[in-house]
Amino acid sequence: MAERKLEQRSFLLCLVAVTGLFLLLLKPFFAPVLWACVIAVLFHPMQLRLQRAWGDRPNLIALTTLLACVVLLVIPVLGVLASFLQQGLALYQQIDEGDIQPGQYVDQIRSAFPALQALLDRFGIDMEKLRSAATGAVVASSRFLAQNALAVGQSTFGFFLKLALMLYVAYFLLRDGSRLTTALVDALPLGDERERLLFRKFAEVTRATVKGNLLVAMVQGALGGLIFWILGLPAPLLWGVVMAILSLIPAVGAGLVWLPAAIYLYAVGEWTSATVMLAYGITVIGLADNVLRPILVGRDTKLPDWMVLLSTLGGLAMFGINGFVVGPLIAVLFIAFWQIFSREFNEPTSVSDQQQLASPETAE
Structure with missing residues (x-):
């Protein structure tokens, strides 16, 4: 009995260690795997309707569901993201070239609302420091946006690799999700x-x-x-x-x-x-x-x-x-x-x- 308990505890320890290593192995792909699970959950009702209409054809149903996801979600999001980054890069260039000066906006607000200046002085808030902080925040935000826009452009291969990985995992989750859920229910001791x-x-x-x-x-x-x-x-x-x-x-x-x-x-x-x-x-x-x-x-x-x-x-x-x-x-x-x-x-x-x-x- 003592030997059996030792074996069980040793096995459980190894199980926890291997599971932890596996999760650590998947850490760089956390976002693609997470969104693959989200896609599988979101489009599961559509998958069920296709199953009732087409019968037991898991590969075709999973592929059709995934194509619907790409058309309804992925392509529109990519289009909006591209336009967003383009306009963000243009805004940063205007700020960098001096066409847009955030500090002037703060000055205009201060001159238009004299009571605001008095209120800030009452609470001991320096308007010049506030102006500098606002200017720095706008410049830093636009620079961050521009740098990320360039990073996305330079790492296009990595971005689309993760996108492909997400869709690949989502396909198998759509096809085998029910069996995986049943296997987890059988395996977990809860x-x-x-x-x-x-x-x-x-x-x-x-x-x-x-x-x-x-x-x-x-x-x-x-x-x-x-x-x-x-x-x-x-x-x-x-x-x-x-x-x-x-x-x-x-x-x-x-x-x-x-x-x-x-x-x-x-x-x-x-x-x-x-x-x-x-x-x-x-x-x-x-x-x-x-x-x-x-x-x-x-x-x-x-x-x-x-x-x-x-x-x-x-x-x-x-x-x-x-x-x-x-x-x-x-x-x-x-x-x-x-x-x-x-x-x-x-x-x-x-x-x-x-x-x-x-x-x-x-x-x-």
Whole structure:
């Protein structure tokens, strides 16, 4: 018996070590593998419909689903990304050549709003330092954007290699996903019911987070770029994409772009355009975030708004752009594990507690 326990512990130790090494081996390909899983989850309903229509033809169904993903997602995103980088590089060149001077914008705002200067002096804020910091931030941001645009152009092969890897892995996940899930349920020692619950949570959160956040981002970016174009502001596509990216941050998002733009328009005397921008930002762009995000993200993930915000910010800080998926996913798995623990390891103290713990969906 002692020898058998020693063998089991040694095997488990080797299992953990080999699994850790394998995950370390996959670390450089974290983003392609993550988005391959996201594609497989997002397009799984389409795959099921094709299975009902075409029967048991896994290779053809997986290939057709992947082609739909490329047409609907990959090609449009690549087109927008190329235009975004092009306009970003042009903006940096204008700043570098002196055609655009960010410091002048701060001076115009200061001269247009004397009360702002008095308010800042009251709180001991040096306007010159603020001006220098704003100028440095704009220059650094544009330089970062230009450098990354050049880096993307110079590393085109690496970018498309990772894109091909993502699609390649997604194909096999679409084709063999059900079998892989069943194999993991059989292999993991957490209990089949718990494992299926966790896999279901993973699919629900991934689908809700990606569909919800991306839809909100696209809507807000499109609305923001549209108003910039209508008002004749420069680089509407660039600022539309920036607003789409910033809108991944709940409760803050696109306001970091359209609100300073409205303030600047007031400062230069464009009162009508500024009022239109402010009203449009509050009612149209803000309404898209306040209405769509809770419906598409919070409702399906069963997360409160404050946890969606914190998990998204934490995910973005730890994992970069991939964090808007990973952060809420970790938060939901955290809640799911504690719900399982509460249901199975704590005895109910009353009949109402027994009824609540009997149904995990009620606790959600």
